[in-house]
Amino acid sequence: MANLTVNGKTHDVDADPNTPLLWVLREWIGMTGTKYGCGIAQCGACTVHIDGVATRSCVTPLSLAAGKQITTIEGLAQNGNLHPVQKAWLEHDVPQCGYCQSGMIMAVAALLKDKPKPSDADIDSAITNICRCGTCLRRQCGGFWRRARAWGRSSIRCQRRSRRGRLSRGDRLGCYQAG
Numbered sequence: 521m522a523n524l525t526v527n528g529k530t531h532d533v534d535a536d537p538n539t540p541l542l543w544v545l546r547e548w549i550g551m552t553g554t555k556y557g558c559g560i561a562q563c564g565a566c567t568v569h570i571d572g573v574a575t576r577s578c579v580t581p582l583s584l585a586a587g588k589q590i591t592t593i594e595g596l597a598q599n600g601n602l603h604p605v606q607k608a609w610l611e612h613d614v615p616q617c618g619y620c621q622s623g624m625i626m627a628v629a630a631l632l633k634d635k636p637k638p639s640d641a642d643i644d645s646a647i648t649n650i651c652r653c654g655t656c657l658r659r660q661c662g663g664f665w666r667r668a669r670a671w672g673r674s675s676i677r678c679q680r681r682s683r684r685g686r687l688s689r690g691d692r693l694g695c696y697q698a699g
């Protein structure tokens with residue numbers, strides 16, 4: 521029996537200690553906002569916070585999560601107020617199909633908590649989530665940029681790469697405007 525604290529509430533979970541946290545959250549606790557994408561720590565759809573750190577729950581065994589503070593997308597809003605990243609996502613109408621969005625938001629929220637003014641390198645290394653339908657990339661870049669700007673960073677480059685490297689300045693501005 522493992523003791524799991526999710527969004528401030530403690531649960532006794534009778535599951536094998538090797539069960540991935542993702543499945544415990546979804547199947548045992550009913551927190552289905554955290555999504556299954558690849559199951560191999562590649563896409564980020566399953567991202568939650570463990571003690572404030574963005575973590576891919578599909579490869580995190582229950583035994584490692586027990587006794588720690590776990591936050592899922594359902595617990596990001598506080599006292600009925602959406603998290604600033606959630607507000608930015610809504611403001612910029614970021615999601616397309618929406619499947620990857622909870623993981624994206626959790627990853628961005630963790631990054632901006634640690635680094636309110638992230639560098640391009642910070643963003644590149646921290647936000648490696650994959651959007652499966654792919655059509656929301658422009659909006660995500662815009663939403664992220666606007667959020668970062670609101671927190672004091674005057675400019676931030678789109679992370680999306682063209683086949684030959686970084687996007688041109690014109691393309692990046694297009695992303696911002698789309699956001």
Ligand code: FES
Pocket residue numbers: 555556557558559560561562563564565566567576577578579
């Ligand atoms: S489902 Fe966990 S990283 Fe893809």
Ligand code: FES
Pocket residue numbers: 615616617618619620621650651652653654656
């Ligand atoms: S919004 Fe569709 S997978 Fe990202």
